[in-house]
Amino acid sequence: MxxxxxxxxxxxxxxxxxxxxxxxxxxxxxxxxxxxxxxxxxxxxxxxxxxxxxxxxxxxxxxxxxxxxxxxxxxxxxxxxxxxxxxxxxxxxxxxxxxxxxxxxxxxxxxxxxxxxxxxxxxxxxxxxxxxxxxxxxxxxxxxxxxxxxxxxxxxxxxxxxxxxxxxxxxxxxxxxxxxxxxxxxxxxxxxxxxxxxxASLSAPTVQQVVSALGATVLLGDASGLARDVRDFVFGGAMLPAFLPALTEGCLVVTPGDRADLIIGALAAHTAGAPPIAGVLLTLDERPGPDIMALASRLAPGTPVVSVAGGSFPTAGELFALEGKLNATSPRKAETALGLFDRHVDTGELTHRISLARSGRVTPMMFEHELIERSRSGRRRVVLPEGSEERVLRAADVLLRRDVCELTLLGDEEVVRKRAAELGISLEGAHLIDPVASPLRERFAELYAKLRAHKGMSVELAHDVVADVSYFGTLMVQEGLADGMVSGAVHSTAATIRPAFEIIKTSPEAEIVSSVFFMCLADRVLVYGDCAVNPDPNAEQLADIAIQSAATAAQFGVEPRIAMLSYSTGSSGSGADVDKVRRATALVRERRPDLLVEGPIQYDAAVDAAVAATKLPDSQVAGNATVLVFPDLNTGNNTYKAVQRSAGAVAVGPVLQGLRKPVNDLSRGALVQDIVNTVAITAIQAQGERPGAAPPPTQEAPTP
The missing domain is CATH 3.40.50.300 (P-loop containing nucleotide triphosphate hydrolases)
Incomplete structure (x- = not known):
């Protein structure tokens, strides 16, 4: 029913x-x-x-x-x-x-x-x-x-x-x-x-809504600029020195189109981030000449400049009657609305009263919703080293509006704020730190020199190293100033992970650092490991990857049933590659007899009940596997990408496992939603940390 x-x-x-x-x-x-x-x-x-x-x-x-x-x-x-x-x-x-x-x-x-x-x-x-x-x-x-x-x-x-x-x-x-x-x-x-x-931001119209309501013509501006909230109106009539102090954050400047000084002054103030404006509305159907418009487009790319035929007074009457509405063209408002709803409504209680029973199917959207919900339930602090990168800033905008976690962005503060202003993004609620100028730099240099003393690291050299955003962010996590870090949108995997190996190191329960992808299919979520870090793990390392992947799966609500993948099933094949998987399977059973594991097993026998009934009819895992462990990086990386592209699966990850504290790497092709998901995962991993963990060991984790 x-x-x-x-x-x-x-x-x-x-x-x-x-x-x-x-x-x-x-x-x-x-x-x-x-x-x-x-x-x-x-x-x-x-x-x-x-x-x-x-x-x-x-x-x-x-x-x-x-x-x-x-x-x-x-x-x-x-x-x-x-x-x-x-x-x-x-x-x-x-x-x-x-x-x-x-x-x-x-x-x-x-x-x-x-x-x-x-x-x-x-x-x-x-x-x-x-x-x-x-x-x-x-x-x-x-x-x-x-x-x-x-x-x-x-x-x-x-x-x-x-x-x-x-x-x-x-x-x-x-x-x-x-x-x-x-x-x-x-x-x-x-x-x-x-x-x-x-x-107030929900009732503020967007620039696009102003354009639609007034029948304005867009002279400059992109879709992102038109999506900005108009939080205030500033009517320009005074000379520039008196006009500039009147500007407020998110204001729409309304001025006659022949006031080139106010147009350029407002856009220059926006570019400087003091303050970032929503846009400029020109009245009286007056439009600046091509030279002024060219300068305006270079000063503040993407910032809307629009024109209306009416004068300032009738235009003001229409503007003050406008109220923002949620619609498909205002995704930022939707994020703000959802954050407001989740903060002030007991969603667990309301779910129960609506009599919602969780579906047996888990769709990609349901999995992503679960990540956001769980990350918000126990707020953690996540540091994003690539603070001036556009995708990171857009993801931060979503995370802040949804109140997912506390965020710290690293980078030159002036550059970060200027880039955010260009994108029409408010960083209200985020912490901004410039590693080069931060007073933490001296403290971190001394700590890093101590950790790397056996490699000949001096405080002077460390002072330069810790100014790097990846090292600075990792040290924030190590020192408890952040609970996790997400990087890799513009940095390589090595640049993201190496500081974690040197500073945070592996967990006592793990032999190596490895990774998993959550593969969200149409009706379920599978866990693939390791598809990103270890090129050719031996049997002991493969067993460790399987045990870690099972723990990660369980942490994110996937009941672990482990398939140790190979090109043969059961005892049908032989050779060094199959023997490695067979040995790894035996080690998993020996170390964790409570886990359901099968191997060697082919992919089709692991996930297809009909194939499993023929090849391994008595297996508790075959045909029903949820954690699929690949024998090497070549097989794993190609398989996850093939499933992602050919089956339309949503791949969330890579999620690193085996570190003492969560640090996660992004693909350099990561989309904004990928970054949001990875930050949420990192926050959830931080929620599961053991309090009072022992200090890191002196030996280094192996470099992948």
């Missing part, structure tokens, strides 16, 4: 999109196939439905998302009555419910609907759908007493209609009132009440 939850409200302006997005995120963490249904829709594009389709890669056909347009519903209600209307909308719901495990229902928005008794209609529809109800109450610019009254009214209204109210969410509450309101409401409602504070 399909389950559903109906997100609704009692009036307009409740910012319900944040809740709808948060609930969808919650559903997709646990359920493979989620459908969306909006019974009553306005004319034109439904930006929220577009956002959900794009973000969660929904395959649902667009026409099944909507029941009926509101004007049509009003006409039917007047001509044929409520029963006929409800019957039609229920038919639409069941078309979706037949195809999906769970349906998220988006209630009407109480905005220009011309529908009488809208609360009653939403309540009746929820009952007819068999959906649990999650009412949302808006608290913007309301006193605490007013918020409390509205919440009581919302709960009573839907409960009186016989609805299964599972919780109430209050949104857009004054941050100073949030805690008191939540405490009071939690004691007086029979269901949980979650209170979300107002977040």
């Amino acid at each position: 399909t389950h559903s939850v109906y997100v609704t409200g009692i009036e307009r302006g409740d910012g319900r999109q944040v809740v709808e997005l948060g609930v969808m995120e919650l559903l997709t963490r646990h359920v493979d196939r989620v459908g969306v249904y909006r019974p009553l829709a306005h004319r034109g594009r439904d930006h929220m439905a577009d956002l959900l389709r794009a973000r969660y890669r929904l395959t649902q056909s667009p026409e099944t998302v909507y029941g009926m347009r509101i004007d049509e519903a009003a006409a039917m209600l007047a001509e044929r009555g409520e029963d006929e209307l409800v019957s039609r909308l229920v038919e639409g719901f069941h078309r979706v419910a037949r195809e999906y495990e769970f349906v998220l229902v988006l209630g009407s928005d109480f905005a220009d609907t011309s529908l009488p008794a809208e609360i009653s209609l939403n309540g009746r529809l929820a009952n007819e759908f068999g959906a649990s109800v999650l009412p949302v109450v808006g608290g913007q610019k309301q006193s605490g007493e007013s918020v409390r009254a509205e919440v009581r009214n919302a709960y009573s209204a839907y409960a009186a209609l016989g609805c299964d109210v599972i919780a109430v969410i209050v949104n857009r509450v004054d941050p100073g009132e949030r805690s008191g309101a939540e405490d009071w409401l939690s004691q007086r409602l029979p269901v949980p009440c979650y209170v979300l504070p107002e977040d």
